[in-house]
Amino acid sequence: MAELQRDPITRSDFLGFGVLGAIMGAILTIPPVAFVLSPVIKTNILGQSDVDPGWVEVGSVAEVKENEPSVFQIEFPIDQAYGTKHIQEEVPESPRSLERFTIRNAVWVSWKAPIKTQGRQGSGGDELAAAERPAILDQKTEGFTQSEREEIMSKLNVLSNSCAHLGCPVRWFPDQKLFLCPCHGGLYDINGGYVGGPPPRGMYRYTQAEVREDGKLYVKHEYDAGPEHREKGPQEPYVV
Amino acid sequence: MIGRMRTQTTEASKFLVDWMEHRTGIVTIMEHFLYEPVPKRGAWLYTLGSAVLFTITLQFLTGILLLFYYVPTTDHAWNSVSYIMTEAYFGQLIRGIHYWSANFLMAVIGLHMGQVFFSGGYKAPRELNWVVGVILLLLVIGLAFTGYLLRWDQDGFWASVVGMKIGSYSPFVGAYTINFLMGGDVAGPGTLSRFFALHVWLLPAAIAPLIGVHLYLLRRHGVFGSEFEYTERLAKLHERQRLEEYADYELDDDDENGRDGGGSRRE
Numbered sequence: 001m002a003e004l005q006r007d008p009i010t011r012s013d014f015l016g017f018g019v020l021g022a023i024m025g026a027i028l029t030i031p032p033v034a035f036v037l038s039p040v041i042k043t044n045i046l047g048q049s050d051v052d053p054g055w056v057e058v059g060s061v062a063e064v065k066e067n068e069p070s071v072f073q074i075e076f077p078i079d080q081a082y083g084t085k086h087i088q089e090e091v092p093e094s095p096r097s098l099e100r101f102t103i104r105n106a107v108w109v110s111w112k113a114p115i116k117t118q119g120r121q122g123s124g125g126d127e128l129a130a131a132e133r134p135a136i137l138d139q140k141t142e143g144f145t146q147s148e149r150e151e152i153m154s155k156l157n158v159l160s161n162s163c164a165h166l167g168c169p170v171r172w173f174p175d176q177k178l179f180l181c182p183c184h185g186g187l188y189d190i191n192g193g194y195v196g197g198p199p200p201r202g203m204y205r206y207t208q209a210e211v212r213e214d215g216k217l218y219v220k221h222e223y224d225a226g227p228e229h230r231e232k233g234p235q236e237p238y239v240v
Numbered sequence: 241m242i243g244r245m246r247t248q249t250t251e252a253s254k255f256l257v258d259w260m261e262h263r264t265g266i267v268t269i270m271e272h273f274l275y276e277p278v279p280k281r282g283a284w285l286y287t288l289g290s291a292v293l294f295t296i297t298l299q300f301l302t303g304i305l306l307l308f309y310y311v312p313t314t315d316h317a318w319n320s321v322s323y324i325m326t327e328a329y330f331g332q333l334i335r336g337i338h339y340w341s342a343n344f345l346m347a348v349i350g351l352h353m354g355q356v357f358f359s360g361g362y363k364a365p366r367e368l369n370w371v372v373g374v375i376l377l378l379l380v381i382g383l384a385f386t387g388y389l390l391r392w393d394q395d396g397f398w399a400s401v402v403g404m405k406i407g408s409y410s411p412f413v414g415a416y417t418i419n420f421l422m423g424g425d426v427a428g429p430g431t432l433s434r435f436f437a438l439h440v441w442l443l444p445a446a447i448a449p450l451i452g453v454h455l456y457l458l459r460r461h462g463v464f465g466s467e468f469e470y471t472e473r474l475a476k477l478h479e480r481q482r483l484e485e486y487a488d489y490e491l492d493d494d495d496e497n498g499r500d501g502g503g504s505r506r507e
Binding site: 040 | 415420427429
């Protein structure tokens, strides 16, 4: 090394090269890295979501049968890759704002079956009584009062179809009376509780759901997953 | 007449080859790259590396062709693949080669690694070539993973979702990894763009120079088990055996001279 360096570098030169090198390095690396990592910065650090935070209509709760979950397809508007938020806010009626990309989610809605005995890990799930459909739904399908809506919501399971194991779409099998995941065989009961297979917890539930006067169910793209629901299982909400 | 033409053609091509050799040294390079003495025993096993190279070349060529029709957006990806398969001339053939040679590639890489492993070809001085090979394997796995989503059909989509969620279980970086791959917090148009960028540009651009390094290191040390290496090692082995035998003879002599014990060391 000493032979290579004919003119010994002075302290101030070394410092100068160091500072200059750091500045040049930052100019060259920060823009491309931030460019590529911007989704990570937006979601993981700033906590933003691509999905529109508004309410989406699911369907009429009167359609949900007594001992069988009903599936509804809903579409959440997203602005991933195509969205331009400031245009959507400034000119909401322009064609460019109206033409929004959506992701399709399936929602399984069922009436809660009261748990007789809480299942333990490996016991094959909870022991359930028959599901309870609110009696009010036989008289009317819309125009509920505040207390009726609260009663309906307290008896309703609003579940995401995304398996808690690796996110495949689960389906209800009426013969077995279970939700079954096609990918690795995760099993859940009518409440979305864990029955068997590889999932570490029960199905994801929509945490923001409400029934309105028109008798329809509305949800937001929020689930009981993530750090604040750590007791349910070890993972983050990667629901597709 | 025909004889004279033949002579003229031979002379012209000889002149051309000499001219190129003088200016670029291409003939020497080609000879160096194409001719390789390999042991007679199991000679076919030494073609596995070339088979991998051939399959990867096929991937590059058919991939470039597929790019002429493929559209990397969520609205059109599936349709454009369908167009390639049904409308474009020889589309089924081109995409079929891309698909099947990708499958064969993984299998042939496995065989190639097995051959190198069981023949001890990773030992000094070829350790770094093994390391480069493993990096190449990881890049190929990355290509296989990212290529699956590009069809944007149910099979590829859910396989990629499952793959990304498997990645999300990694300690500490899991959440960042999946959001980096998804390009957000849901699988959508951003995900397809990212996988397209990785599959078509980033990973091939990374794999190409590493293949060059892999081949350079191969040519620098030669294939393991070349005649030269074997003869030298065999000569050394024979020399050692000869010396050991001499030592035994000397011991035997000592025994005859009346020293007891330790005589049953060999036999």
